[in-house]
Amino acid sequence: MIPVRFTPETCRTATRTLARRDLVLARLIKAHGPCTLGTRIRRDSFAALVRAIVFQQLSTGAATTIYTRVMATMNVTACPPPATWLCTPAESLRSAGLSTQKTRYILDLCRHVTDGSLDTRRLHRMSDDDVIATLTQVKGIGRWTAEMFLMFHLQRPDVLPLGDLGVVTGFAKVYGNGTKFTADEMTAHAEAWRPYRSIGSWYMWRALEAK
Incomplete structure (x- = not known):
């Protein structure tokens, strides 16, 4: 079976799902608008x-x-x-x-x-x-x-890049008042994002933008 990848429609569905499951993330979604992961051009x-x-x-x-x-x-x-x-x-x-x-x-x-x-x-x-x-x-x-x-x-929907500085810093800003989470703590929190952890991670990057 070919793994699932994002399309604009699945991205919108994912955003709605995450907003229901995570009220903090819902505020980020409202502030920064729809995720654009599923709209990007794919090179070879x-x-x-x-x-x-x-x-x-x-x-x-x-x-x-x-x-x-x-x-x-x-x-x-x-x-x-x-x-x-x-x-x-x-x-x-x-x-x-x-x-x-x-x-x-x-x-x-x-x-x-x-x-x-x-x-x-x-x-x-x-x-x-x-x-x-x-x-x-x-x-x-x-x-x-x-x-x-x-x-x-590949536009995979369920990737959680725990080694990414932006995601780590975004987690700290959004959920820890500046206190960084361990990889295990971020993994545990992001369980609620499955199977759309890529979208959740995308909003951690957006959280670092001035808004």
Whole structure:
């Protein structure tokens, strides 16, 4: 069975369900409006993973600039297939602004795809846990990156990224008056959000925005 993913309609259903179950979350939903997870454009999985690596630990603006420069170095406007990356000298990628570490990570991803150890076409059919286990075999893709891929690319509805600083800080602001929760405490609280923990997490990020 192919795992469930968000659509705009299921996202609206999830929002209504969460508002009934969690009155604190209901106030956030009213303040910030509908969740937009189910409305995002899906790129191909390889391109999404490349972007995820490039954007790690950088501001959106800085990462976008580097990504654009790297694409220009390869004379393309969109992420090319792995063979193109592997044929491009690593020095050229670094000269475009990609760090040595991220260059290694992307080339390792390319090798996994090329040798068949990572079949990106199968990811959408895998369970969340299997996607995480598969992706974290690639250098530079940790659990957090895999969870963001699940939420924003595969649009899975029940992801709780406990290692995400925004989610942790949002929990502390919304439910703890600034006191941080442990991973176990957040997991226990988010049981009421199942099977829509991605939506609940999305509102933890929104809680950190000035409103």
